[in-house]
């Protein structure tokens with residue numbers, strides 16, 4: 001394998017220590033992805049330099065000048081504390097002509113806006129829950145025709161941020177309360193969406209023009225209380241103790257017939273193309289009892305930590321973590337920004 005000089009771009013607060021020893025789960029969960037990527041790239045024999053970024057593009061520019069990397073491994077998810085700025089950073093790398101891993105700026109921007117992506121899904125007859133956007137700073141007007149239950153979430157945040165059991169609402173009062181809460185807590189526009197009862201399935205896809213799908217993953221809700229909504233709240237996603245306690249696990253999706261599996265892969269790949277994604281991505285969807293597919297969102301640059309959805313899916317296809325990272329690097333090296341889809 002060719003040894004490469006790899007700059008790993010990450011948030012400055014998440015630059016990982018050399019070892020996990022002595023840290024509590026609550027601390028590790030914050031920078032585990034950064035740790036997994038940096039330590040694995042080193043173990044693979046690459047020369048690795050982590051760069052922490054907050055609001056200074058100069059840090060990236062200086063690191064490129066001094067270290068002269070072959071590629072940037074991009075796991076930076078925000079700039080200036082704003083997760084919508086992630087695509088500007090990818091644009092900056094393109095302008096500097098440095099190859100980078102993951103999605104191109106345009107794909108990042110479109111996938112990040114859940115309402116915009118859902119409009120594109122609808123145009124292409126891919127079903128997605130009906131929705132309304134409640135912009136910040138505007139009076140909340142609830143249409144009379146609205147049907148409950150609804151789920152209230154941020155238009156742009158990721159990683160189940162702001163999602164709890166209280167996100168599913170059955171009355172207008174609860175709905176307004178939750179919208180106001182998210183406006184003030186997350187400082188983003190809010191999406192109210194038809195709540196879809198069903199299984200939670202993830203499709204992991206990797207590639208630039210030729211796409212490869214990994215086996216379908218399901219989030220199993222194990223032994224959550226009967227009256228709890230089976231959704232990926234932030235507790236379900238990030239609290240390792242809670243996951244163990246309630247037997248919440250990422251598993252290979254089983255009991256899906258061959259025709260349905262084919263349909264799911266086809267929907268996933270169409271979405272990847274429709275949104276113009278590159279590198280690697282994960283499509284989140286709900287599958288109802290009668291096997292209707294409702295796409296929730298597409299994640300460009302999904303969490304690439306070991307044991308998260310993408311690496312679990314890759315593992316099931318026989319690709320171990322290091323092989324997955326290497327594939328992502330190779331895709332970054334071969335991506336040609338000037339041929340980005342329009």
Ligand SMILES: Nc1ncnc2c1ncn2[C@@H]1O[C@H](COP(=O)(O)OP(=O)(O)O)[C@@H](O)[C@H]1O
Pocket residue numbers: 129151153157158159160161163193194195196197200230231232233284286296297
């Ligand atoms: N319309 C919906 N119906 C049912 N569950 C939903 C719906 N929207 C979101 N969820 C639940 O909330 C989780 C997070 O929502 P998602 O839109 O994927 O946001 P995030 O970007 O935080 O992952 C989903 O994985 C799912 O469990």
Ligand SMILES: [Mg+2]
Pocket residue numbers: 159160284296297
């Ligand atoms: Mg999601």
